[in-house]
Amino acid sequence: MISHFLKLEWKQFIRSASFGKSLGLKILMGFFALYFILSFLTIGIGGYFILKKIFPESDPLQIVNSYLLFAILGDLIFRYLMQKLPIMNIKPMLTLQIKKSTLVHYVLGKSSFSFFNILGLFFYIPFALVLIKEGYNVAGVLGWLLTMILIIQSTNFLNFIINKNNIAFAILSLILISLVGLQKFDIVDVVGFGGHLFDVIYANPIYSLFGVVLLILLYQLNYKQLHGQVYLDAAVSVKVEEVNTSDMTWANKLGDVAPFIKNDIRLIWRNKRTKTVFLMSFLFLFYGLIFFTQETYQEMPAMLMFAALFVTGGFTLNYGQFIPAWDSAHYKMLMSQGFKYRKFLESKWVLMVAMTTILYVLSFPYLYFGTDIFLIITAGAVFNIGFNSLFLLYSGSFNRKKIDLTKSGFGNTQGTSATQFLIIVPLMLLPMLLFWIFNKFVGHNTGFIIVATVGIISLSLKNYALNFIEKKYIKDKYAMINAFGKEA
Amino acid sequence: MITIDTISKKYGQAEVLNVKSIDIPTGQSFGLVGNNGAGKTTLFNILLDLIRPTTGSVTSHNIQVSQHEDWKKFTGSFIDESFLIGYLTPEEYFEFIGDLRGMNKADIGSFLNQFEEFFNGEIIGKKKYLRDFSKGNQKKAGIVAAMMGSPKVIVLDEPFANLDPTTQIRLKTIIKKLTENKEITVLISSHDLTHITEVCERIVVLDKGVLVKDLETSPATLKELESYFSV
Numbered sequence: 001m002i003s004h005f006l007k008l009e010w011k012q013f014i015r016s017a018s019f020g021k022s023l024g025l026k027i028l029m030g031f032f033a034l035y036f037i038l039s040f041l042t043i044g045i046g047g048y049f050i051l052k053k054i055f056p057e058s059d060p061l062q063i064v065n066s067y068l069l070f071a072i073l074g075d076l077i078f079r080y081l082m083q084k085l086p087i088m089n090i091k092p093m094l095t096l097q098i099k100k101s102t103l104v105h106y107v108l109g110k111s112s113f114s115f116f117n118i119l120g121l122f123f124y125i126p127f128a129l130v131l132i133k134e135g136y137n138v139a140g141v142l143g144w145l146l147t148m149i150l151i152i153q154s155t156n157f158l159n160f161i162i163n164k165n166n167i168a169f170a171i172l173s174l175i176l177i178s179l180v181g182l183q184k185f186d187i188v189d190v191v192g193f194g195g196h197l198f199d200v201i202y203a204n205p206i207y208s209l210f211g212v213v214l215l216i217l218l219y220q221l222n223y224k225q226l227h228g229q230v231y232l233d234a235a236v237s238v239k240v241e242e243v244n245t246s247d248m249t250w251a252n253k254l255g256d257v258a259p260f261i262k263n264d265i266r267l268i269w270r271n272k273r274t275k276t277v278f279l280m281s282f283l284f285l286f287y288g289l290i291f292f293t294q295e296t297y298q299e300m301p302a303m304l305m306f307a308a309l310f311v312t313g314g315f316t317l318n319y320g321q322f323i324p325a326w327d328s329a330h331y332k333m334l335m336s337q338g339f340k341y342r343k344f345l346e347s348k349w350v351l352m353v354a355m356t357t358i359l360y361v362l363s364f365p366y367l368y369f370g371t372d373i374f375l376i377i378t379a380g381a382v383f384n385i386g387f388n389s390l391f392l393l394y395s396g397s398f399n400r401k402k403i404d405l406t407k408s409g410f411g412n413t414q415g416t417s418a419t420q421f422l423i424i425v426p427l428m429l430l431p432m433l434l435f436w437i438f439n440k441f442v443g444h445n446t447g448f449i450i451v452a453t454v455g456i457i458s459l460s461l462k463n464y465a466l467n468f469i470e471k472k473y474i475k476d477k478y479a480m481i482n483a484f485g486k487e488a
Numbered sequence: 489m490i491t492i493d494t495i496s497k498k499y500g501q502a503e504v505l506n507v508k509s510i511d512i513p514t515g516q517s518f519g520l521v522g523n524n525g526a527g528k529t530t531l532f533n534i535l536l537d538l539i540r541p542t543t544g545s546v547t548s549h550n551i552q553v554s555q556h557e558d559w560k561k562f563t564g565s566f567i568d569e570s571f572l573i574g575y576l577t578p579e580e581y582f583e584f585i586g587d588l589r590g591m592n593k594a595d596i597g598s599f600l601n602q603f604e605e606f607f608n609g610e611i612i613g614k615k616k617y618l619r620d621f622s623k624g625n626q627k628k629a630g631i632v633a634a635m636m637g638s639p640k641v642i643v644l645d646e647p648f649a650n651l652d653p654t655t656q657i658r659l660k661t662i663i664k665k666l667t668e669n670k671e672i673t674v675l676i677s678s679h680d681l682t683h684i685t686e687v688c689e690r691i692v693v694l695d696k697g698v699l700v701k702d703l704e705t706s707p708a709t710l711k712e713l714e715s716y717f718s719v
Binding site for chain 1: 536537538539540557558560561563565567570571572573574575576577580583584585587588589615616617619620
């Protein structure tokens with residue numbers, strides 16, 4: 001039976017959307033994966049020596065130990081937000097001749113190997129190896145490592161018991177905050193206590209068996225809970241969302257583009273991925289803080305421009321690059337309706353411009369960093385509004401990848417093709433280059449002026465550009481319908 | 489009047505459709521039958537300018553569909569669920585389509601009232617997104633949306649599939665009523681021979697992309713079709 005399941009897992013893996021991607025994207029994603037693994041490995045191996053160097057008089061293991069409690073709680077909260085039990089996988093097997101208990105063990109067992117459980121090992125295992133090499137007690141280190149693995153696994157199963165229960169989440173956050181608070185105000189020495197706890201395990205590795213008991217207990221709890229719920233109307237059910245309808249009659253004032261604007265707002269708010277894009281665009285507002293506060297970047301005008309473009313352009317860049325693939329699911333229907341294609345494009349344009357304007361207004365606090373920074377942001381905003389919005393509409397006509405809106409939002413690369421990489425050149429590199437050249441060779445203020453001017457010129461050519469873009473979309477209509485009709 | 493003129497569609501070497509000529513007079517209820525892969529949906533997609541034919545052209549009310557887009561104003565269609573917008577409620581979807589077809593809120597309201605019986609209390613006011621409806625109820629919404637804005641041509645691909653028996657009967661009544669005055673042309677395809685002989689005055693049979701039968705419906709038609717398909 002297990003071999004059957006393993007075969008299925010393998011097929012699911014190699015036939016998954018991320019493997020069906022073009023070669024270039026595969027290589028890129030491979031690099032990212034490698035990068036993360038390597039960085040964890042580096043921290044794992046180098047961590048010991050770094051700690052030793054910074055705190056020569058203390059024991060690196062004890063330092064790590066003293067913060068483990070926070071790491072575990074943080075991990076739990078992270079999992080609460082991100083990790084879900086992969087229960088839907090067993091739906092096709094419910095009516096087959098497989099024992100229910102086997103299915104439950106399969107689901108639970110599978111979750112043991114999830115990404116969330118593996119990532120930490122890239123730190124703990126090399127760290128433990130370094131400890132052994134540095135002459136720590138082998139049994140102690142192995143007991144400690146075993147405890148870490150058991151704790152990771154226990155967190156895994158504890159998370160499924162909490163299972164999106166908001167009260168549990170509130171309690172968890174409260175514990176974490178109060179622990180930090182207690183430590184901060186020197187009421188209780190949480191760090192010392194947590195450290196002591198794990199020091200004891202190192203000294204007496206036999207205590208790691210407590211972890212085994214805990215894990216078995218949690219597994220059993222999960223098993224019991226799930227076993228009674230393997231029904232289509234219980235655990236294996238598709239969640240039906242509550243509707244949130246809001247009055248959008250205000251949008252009617254926008255005239256011809258109103259139906260599309262209303263539709264787009266609903267699209268953004270009611271689908272996970274678009275909602276992520278929308279909320280992330282507000283996070284990008286803070287992107288500038290990384291660059292504007294660092295001395296090193298003050299001498300790198302191109303990087304400042306880069307940051308400035310992102311401050312106001314979070315929405316335009318992230319949403320705009322997938323136009324019109326957001327509408328890919330019902331693209332056929334749109335194409336059989338009698339409306340001017342231009343209205344459809346214009347509604348997207350209005351949306352991008354409106355969001356950039358809002359983000360620009362919200363970026364006013366950057367004045368704190370001086371007028372120069374603020375002028376860069378302003379130039380970036382003008383460029384985003386004038387050039388980037390229109391250019392993204394144009395580049396959208398090259399999008400041939402369907403996006404399934406019902407799929408999750410985070411880290412979803414569906415719809416990505418070479419287009420998304422190529423467009424970075426005019427969107428980001430062009431203004432950076434212009435800014436750099438004029439800043440360096442002509443004089444200080446010309447940098448802002450030239451970037452803003454490109455934006456303003458593009459804006460004044462909007463009608464002409466939209467005519468051109470509309471023609472391109474109409475020309476590519478059949479190719480798009482065909483591509484969007486294919487499974488992503 | 490819809491004229492299909494030497495339409496063919498090839499994918500590489502494989503020809504999936506090759507129809508010499510079909511004239512569909514205004515007001516006719518036109519039925520299309522054929523086994524899977526006969527080319528029914530391809531033909532409808534070409535009719536709606538969603539796919540380009542390899543040769544030939546379709547003219548609808550004097551407009552060649554691949555050249556001008558004015559035919560969209562008087563053509564309503566529902567091909568499959570991809571015609572729905574999953575993240576909207578049915579009410580919002582009707583509002584969207586109504587807006588595109590130049591109807592105001594009051595128009596949409598009175599239009600939907602006609603279909604109260606057809607909806608059977610399962611569509612309006614359900615507080616659910618279209619993607620969460622059952623296949624049958626999705627279809628109901630799609631079919632009704634295709635009739636919005638008083639179209640002169642209505643194209644429905646397999647409208648009876650997934651509908652419950654009561655709704656099937658109600659849909660038949662609706663289709664018959666549409667073509668009563670000989671002003672609205674209705675094109676439907678179906679796998680159910682009984683339904684299609686009941687509502688269509690003309691039935692065309694496609695087989696592997698080729699027109700094999702073009703029948704005016706009579707009491708004998710159902711028998712003829714049944715014997716044709718029982719190979």
